[in-house]
Amino acid sequence: MPRCTPRTTLDRLRTPRRFPKFLKAVSICVLVAGLLTPVTQAAAAGGTAGIAANDYCGGRCSDILPPGENGNATLAQILLNQVFGTQPDHAEDQLGPYSNLAAGYSTLTDDKINTFFNDASFGVASDQVASTTRPGGRTDVTIVRDKKSGVPHITGTTRYGTEYGAGFAAAQDRLWLMDVFRHVGRGQLTSFAGGAPSNQGLEQEFWRNAPYTEADLQAQIDSATANAGARGTQALADANAYLDGINAYIDASDSGRYFPGEYVLTGHKDAITNAGTIDHFKLTDLVALASVIGALFGSGGGGEVNNALSLLAAQSQYGVTEGTRVWESFRERNDPEAVLTVHNGESFPYATKPDTAQGEALPDAGSVAQEPLVYDRTGSAGTAKATGASATAAATTLTSAKRGMSNALVVSGEATASGHPIAVFGPQTGYFAPQLLMLQEIQGPGLSARGASFAGLSMYVELGRGQDYSWSATTSGQDIIDTYAVELCQDDFHYLYHGTCTAMDKVERSNSWKPTTADGTAAGSYRMQVYRTKYGPVEYRATVGGKKVAYTTLRSSYMHEADSIIGFQMLNDPDYVKSPATFQSAVQHINYTFNWFYADSAHTAYYNSGDNPVRASGVDAEFPVWAQAPYEWQNWDPATNTAAYTPASAHPNSTDQDYYISWNNKQAKDYTTAPWGDGSVHRGNLLEDRVKKLVAAGGVTRSSLTRAMADAALADLRAEDVLPKLLQVVRSSPVTDTTAAAAVTKLSDWVTAGARRKETSAGSKTYGNADAIRILDAWWPLLVKAEFTPGLGTDLYTAFTANLPVDESPSAAHGPTGAHAGSSFQYGWWSYVDKDIRAVLGRPVQGGLAQKYCGGGSLSACRDILISTLKTASGLTAAQVYPGDDQCSAGDQWCADSIVQRALGGIKHGRITWQNRPTYQQVVEYTSHR
Missing domain, CATH: 3.60.20.10 (Aminohydrolase, N-terminal nucleophile (Ntn) domain)
Incomplete structure (x- = not known):
């Protein structure tokens, strides 16, 4: 038996x-x-x-x-x-x-x-x-359960x-x-x-x-x-x-x-x-x-x-x-x-x-x-x-x-x-x-x-x-x-x-x-x-x-x-x-x-x-x-x-x-x-x-x-609040490189559409502006490192990232929340990039960083850094950006973001579309x- x-x-x-x-x-x-x-x-x-x-x-x-x-x-x-x-x-x-x-x-x-x-x-x-x-x-207590939710x-x-x-x-x-x-x-x-x-x-x-x-x-x-x-x-x-x-x-x-x-x-x-x-x-x-x-x-x-x-x-x-x-x-x-x-x-x-x-x-x-x-x-x-x-x-x-x-x-x-x-x-x-x-x-x-x-x-x-x-x-x-x-x-x-x-x-x-x-x-x-x-x-x-x-x-x-x-x-x-x-x-x-x-x-x-x-x-x-x-x-x-x-x-x-x-x-x-x-x-x-x-x-x-x-x-915090300023730096001169120009167009269209990570239709498991999302997911960690490492030095940059990780996108298995966890954009260098880029653009900043980091404060040098890292990011395939795990095949963007009910017992449930909200x-x- x-x-x-x-x-x-x-x-x-x-x-x-x-x-x-x-x-x-x-x-x-x-x-x-x-x-x-x-x-x-x-x-x-x-x-x-x-x-x-x-x-x-x-x-x-x-x-x-x-x-x-x-x-x-x-x-x-x-x-x-x-x-x-x-x-x-x-x-x-x-x-x-x-x-x-x-x-x-x-x-x-x-x-x-x-x-x-x-x-x-x-x-x-x-x-x-x-x-x-x-x-x-007992006669002093009753438990009634409802039909809809039990x-x-x-x-x-x-x-x-x-x-x-x-x-x-x-x-x-x-x-x-x-x-x-x-x-x-x-x-x-x-x-x-x-x-x-x-x-x-x-x-x-x-x-x-x-x-x-x-x-x-x-x-x-x-x-x-x-x-x-x-x-x-x-x-x-x-x-x-x-x-x-x-x-x-x-x-x-x-x-x-x-x-x-x-x-x-x-x-x-x-x-x-x-x-x-x-x-x-x-x-x-x-x-x-x-x-x-x-x-x-x-x-x-x-x-x-x-x-x-x-x-x-x-x-x-x-x-x-x-x-x-x-x-x-x-x-x-x-x-x-x-x-x-x-x-x-x-x-x-x-x-x-x-x-x-x-x-x-x-x-x-x-x-x-x-x-x-x-x-x-x-x-x-x-x-x-x-x-x-x-x-x-x-x-x-x-x-x-x-x-x-x-x-x-x-x-x-x-x-x-x-x-x-x-x-x-x-x-x-x-x-x-x-x-x-x-x-x-x-x-x-x-x-x-x-x-x-x-x-x-x-x-x-x-x-x-x-x-x-x-x-x-x-x-x-x-x-x-x-x-x-x-x-x-x-x-x-x-x-x-x-x-x-x-x-x-x-x-x-x-x-x-x-x-x-x-x-x-x-x-x-x-x-x-x-x-x-x-x-x-x-x-x-x-x-x-x-x-x-x-x-x-x-x-x-x-x-x-x-x-x-x-x-x-x-x-x-x-x-x-x-x-x-x-x-x-x-x-x-x-x-x-x-x-x-x-x-x-x-x-x-x-x-x-x-x-x-x-x-x-x-x-x-x-x-x-x-x-x-x-x-x-x-x-x-x-x-x-x-x-x-x-x-x-x-x-x-x-x-x-x-x-x-x-x-x-x-x-x-x-x-x-x-x-x-x-x-x-x-x-x-x-x-x-x-x-x-x-x-x-x-x-x-x-x-x-x-x-x-x-x-x-459903909003991507980076895209809604920081990306428009990054694009302003990139566009401070005509973008002649075809790869960078195509990426800029896709990112701009996404911002105009609302900068959301949202399905094209209910249950489609495909995002609108999927390429733009892929590009930003790949670009953000590259641009942050290239923006700050020359000024901070490798040791200090590494020490600061131990205090605060640079990224926490929905698909970021490397972030504090981990993969398939829903909650996103709590921990990241959004504020640092925002303050630094505004300073480089000559905009007023309250409580600014001690120095200008992107390109040493030079707008043209900063632009060169952003375009270079943007071109690298654009060349990364979906499989490279979303490498796959025990839940998802490599390259499956929607799945990489998706929420999984992590098993603490024997029952499993299906994945649901990403949304950043209370449980x-x-x-x-x-x-x-x-």
Whole structure:
């Protein structure tokens, strides 16, 4: 008899071409009773749920979250998907509408919005009830799922029952993903799912930033609940009820044999005998999950060592004074031309450059080495060899979520046709199968909300709507992470803390895995180790002025990932959030670095959250400082990792501004954010330009604001905001070269047509202006290097590209986001090229670069550089520009851009056309208020 329990890895599940061989070993498994249909989701006859009376949106709230609500699949469903492409119910039904907006937005009207979105009204009409479940046989909670999208609508008569239902529904939809993430957060994914390089990369990427012990996880729970009074007590009770619901589903699915099939494919369960277990969830699992989410989306800052290395390179190239000036011009830490979310001129100084820096601990040239994380285990604990198991592997998975960002378009009622505010907003959390987020509606005592939550953390809706208000977030990235140079003493594992030689704390995580039967992955094991200090984990080793130091990373949310639960609880409480002021008060309790947006029937609001530490006077947040008392955060307590934080009034905030846009751009005047590249050209400009025009014209509608978002989602930032100036330089004299002239014509025609990467027709899989797009994709990295390398020198150019990559086009597998990830144009040298070319053209530039680089400032020499690189780019074939990968043939431009739902389980989905927009998105306009 074929064996039905082969161990595989997540990598094995991500490789559909291997499944036919695998099927020979498991084909009998499809006959196992109960694998196809979970009994808890059987359709209920005569469901009676109706539209809720507490809904003040008037049918004008919509949302979307691809690929689909159902993220669990039985073994049989996985095998059928891999062989025949069939999808479990509601696994993919939001992917098509999401994708189709790219072709349909230009003719969008308000009455067509729900062609591309879900109706996000509270409740389910009686004729739309697909199933009704009373989880665990309880009488105090009901889960109703709708026919269109299968979203769980959880209604409870007790608080405990409501949260129990939320946990049960989460496990119904995302049990496997939740299990993956609790192991990622503990650095134990390979022991759970196999030793594929991608699995190793995942656990390494996150465990380095949050190397918590079980005691650390429990301490976070104790701290978060003890310091929040009655709300903390309630949060703990909610979490325990939520866990009870998850575990009830685990038990039910085990006895009913409809648990996710990945447990069979990874050897945790036997499809024939049902032997094996799925471990219950516990409170510390939720903190492990939160640590991953916090690292992905809510922990801005860091990079001080890389900043120091590029500063040293600049000073080596130009001398200290001029090198520092050059460095500052590229850093653009407070660029006057940057697009702002709070654009009324109000200043919110934070992390600004001090007049005279104090306590800087810049490394000696050539002394910096990254602290090893991963070691081989060769039998002897004393003989460990550092390995390179794959920062690159992680880039093919969750790195796209880390870099994939979010946007918001919010317009005040003064500019809308109805007089009510309108918002189109959502987080960009990457594209995964199953999706990291899940949809739900939750109604119970003290709870009333619908929207998206991260799987395993859905005791509350984290982004969505309440009874008469909606809220959303974008990643803000302000600096809550600092690097300290701890002076070593005695040996490499002791350091000076306030004059006392103190031992570092070594935390280890060992992983081992058995061989797989299908893909040939050998058995293996390795360990990770992190040395921790009172100033955080060690990240680098170096010397400073000849003294041996360890560079540590200290962030304000370290050991505090659980604290934000209170803010989310408030957002779900209809008795708490009733106005812009109470909304802002709620999100002040969230210590992650987010931009928060709010809209109700009369008002809009914005607030930037995060525990921003108050730094010692004279400390420059851009560079490492000595780990000494005078340079520590004010009131910092290493035992609890708490400090003095900037007051709420110092955070960028606003109420009823004419409009707000955010695409991870600069928040406000004088607010220094961590990312490089917040300059004159940023993808936030794509929203700013469109929304500003709409507001100036007035009469904004839900459909017109959605059209603005969708149009920006197809725009090539380089082509829209920089290419016209490049072409002006090229055309400053007649273009006599035939190759260059042909390229210029194609590029100009594309700009005239709107500079979009858009299909010729829906589903054509061919772009209009395809040659122009190919030319710019090839030209941009060539022109940037040729423009800046002669002036900067190779070493400094390389150092600056380590701070900020030159390009992030949709097809750029080499960029921070990686291939097929959707989110594009966040990181690139758009601003540098824009400022430099304007300077060469003789146009005014505020906050310009320290020098003119293109052609040394000569227009004719700059023109020669651009024409030369343009000719080279024009000669590159599509196959050279788009070399192909495991998804696409070489030369397939549309496919190279296309979005892939990256598999974190056994179900795969088709590619969709590129569009640069949030993963989860709301379109809202409230008609009344309580």
